[in-house]
Amino acid sequence: MLERYELEAFLTLAEELHFGRTAERLRLSTARVSQTIAKLERRIGVPLFHRTSRRVELSPVGRQLYEETRPAWDRISEAFARAVDAGRGLTGSLRVAFDGPAAGQLLVGVTQAFRARHPDCDVQIREARLPEVLPWLRGGEVDIALTCHPMREDGIVMGPVLVREARMLAVPTGHPFAHRATVSLEDLARVPVLQLPETLPDSLRDDRAPRRTPAGRPIALGPSAMTFTEMLTLVGAGEGVAAVGAHARRYFARPDVTYVPFVDAPPVEWGLVWLAEGATARVRAFGKAALDVAQGPAPAPSP
Template sequence: MERPELPLPQLHAFVVLAEELHFGRAAARLGVAQPPLSQQIRRLEEKVGHPLFLRAPSGITLTPAGRELLPAARRALGELADGLAAARAVGSGEAGRLRIGFSASLALTVLPGLLRGYRERHPGVRLDVREMTGAPQLAALRDRRIDVGLLREPPADAPELCFRTVLSEPFVAVLPAHHPLAAQRTVRLGQLADEPFVLLPREEGPPLYDRITGLCAGAGFTPRIGQHAVEWQTVCALVGAGLGVSLAPASIRRIRLRGVAFRPVDPGTARTHSALAWRADDRSPLLSHLLALAVAS
């Protein structure tokens, strides 16, 4: 048997009248005149197929059908109110889920403050934070598997994406603590020409890899790659083990490992940039809140 549709305005009128058991008071609560209220109740009774109220000179009371309908009507109106509130919260960016990819080394710099500030301002939003290197972040953005990325050295050839720099920092030389160059206050890039290098694989972050090798080329040499490691902590560990040297963003100094020395690079004008990345067509308020917070910081 086909189930009748019960319009929500009629259910609302029914619940108010069931609570007041008086047409005048119910109409006043609803902000309508009594005749329209009576029409709403009559239409609802026609859909149900049975009277919902007993009308008598002494007043009105609920029929058995009315008593049966009342809790279901309250639930329906309550679920609608909850759904409207949830929809408004998501639409305004105060609820929902924001998926964030980040390069591990940026957990040493801007990421914690960014996440903390977002949680304080928008506690109803769930932050889904995923550690991944630069190239996988860009792929995940394009595939809509994440909403925003935080990566080093954004690419210049990604017109479908937008980038905003959030950190600029110099490079440092990463050396075994016992290396002769570790005794110097600064290291000239050319002094690393004969050293084996430990670097991140190019496929994990081509712009950063090319930036480092470009600095070496500017100093007159092509770095000889002895080892690759996906994370900067592993790079530093391999350097500390004596497997080579590296060039790294200055914030990598916060990785505390025994046997590793960090020295400023000469010339000190060489810098690396970290940026937020997002899809150019993304108009989500969740993203807008994050971008506004990044500007404020």
């Protein structure tokens, strides 16, 4: 029979594929994690991971064990969290992160609605850059985050889409595209596109193959940027273009950058994300408040 600490070590290592990060998440030493996995492998009789000096990867048996135990562990964790919340009620604190000023404005309204319903639960709001959202969730720094969808990661739950906005192309003000009423996805083959994968349409975000337009034309990648402001600075400097949400035109107006609407790109979607194992009553109640705020008041009945 598996002990709880053994299963936690195995599942976490299967997600991280790194002993150091696994130890950090579990607040254990790396040696303790290694010993636990080795003990588990001796009991099963086959390796669960293949280890080299450069990487750790699941063995076929390890992958099968992960796929069969992860859903059950999530259900157990959620049931336990619900039991704890039922005993405590909606009290304590909820730590919420947001990515960008538009998300922050929406989050203020959601927080006000949540506090009105659950005055005994304190909400703590933190701003995160997009690359920080997932590490903060996995590291327990925040309980839930309002960010751009999709976030396709093991163990991450995406709530309903709260807001959809048009997708636009940020171009240097002196670029020929800046004088056009619209652009298309095919136009991306004519200019370098800055490397912020989360801002590109899904059809252009396959990292397993060169990015191409819907018609199959290759897209040249421009420089990388670590922050949204840095990306727009590079755009203004003529280093490339970037696909962004329409909110950028309001919150990031710049004399050196022009925003041109796409005619054929899917919208940018925003919503809440949280850890599957962290789906507490507080998280679920906050998600409900967010959906209610996004949908607005119900229409009055006809006389």
